[in-house]
Amino acid sequence: MTVHLPAFGSLLRRGATHLLESTIVPLGLFYLMLTVVGFDGGLIAALSWSLLALARRVVLRRPIPAVLLLTTGLLVARTVLGLLTGSVFLYFLQPTLQNFLIAFVLVATVPTGRPLIAKLADDFCAFPAAFREHPRVVRVFRRLSLLWALVFLTNGAATLWMLAKATVGNFLVVSTAGSWSVIGLAIVVSLVWFRRALRGEGITLRLGPASAAA
Secondary structure, rough: EEEEEEOOHHHHHHHHHHHHHHHHHHHHHHHHHHOOHEEEEEHHHHHHHHHHHHHHHHHOOOOOHHOOOOOOOOHHHHHHHHHHHHHHHHHHHHHHHHHHHHHHHHHOOOOOOHHHHHHHHHHOOOOOOHHHOOOOHHHHHHHHHHHHHHHHHHHHHHHHHHHHHOOOOOOOOOHHHHHHHHHHHHHHHHHHHHHHHOOOOOOOOOOOOOHHOO
């Protein structure tokens, strides 16, 4: 079996779009409004962006990425907690603890036919149905779920330590750079592992449409 995926540039643009929309822009808006207006302004700006991004996809009837749903839902809970307590520490403690929650969910969905990591992968690359349901592909996604559970546990422990030691500005810069460095490395490892595991089953992944690959 040969599965033709979108070209690498298309995958990169799609991944960057989801990352900007769900994570980087809300975080940047929060810090900007925190320094200009104050804590409450930062909370409202970040949440407003995420809700508008979600509403835009609903109005235009576009697919809603699982990562956007996940981050928006978590952001609503963080904002409510932040407005009620007025505590910057608790606002950032919640997503830090959510790393451990996501790790638990990843492990919990391993026995299912469609692990969470497989659903998140569809946000960046829509795999054909026959490919997604292949027994070997399901097994690989289950193993990748365990890898990503470890990644989120590592991120959670590291950001928790940073939150206790650093100022808000330093925490945002160092924790964001550190977290995405670990995630970037995990993505590379996942892709290499995914491709090698499938090759052993006679499944070849090719980037670009079938005509271009031929």
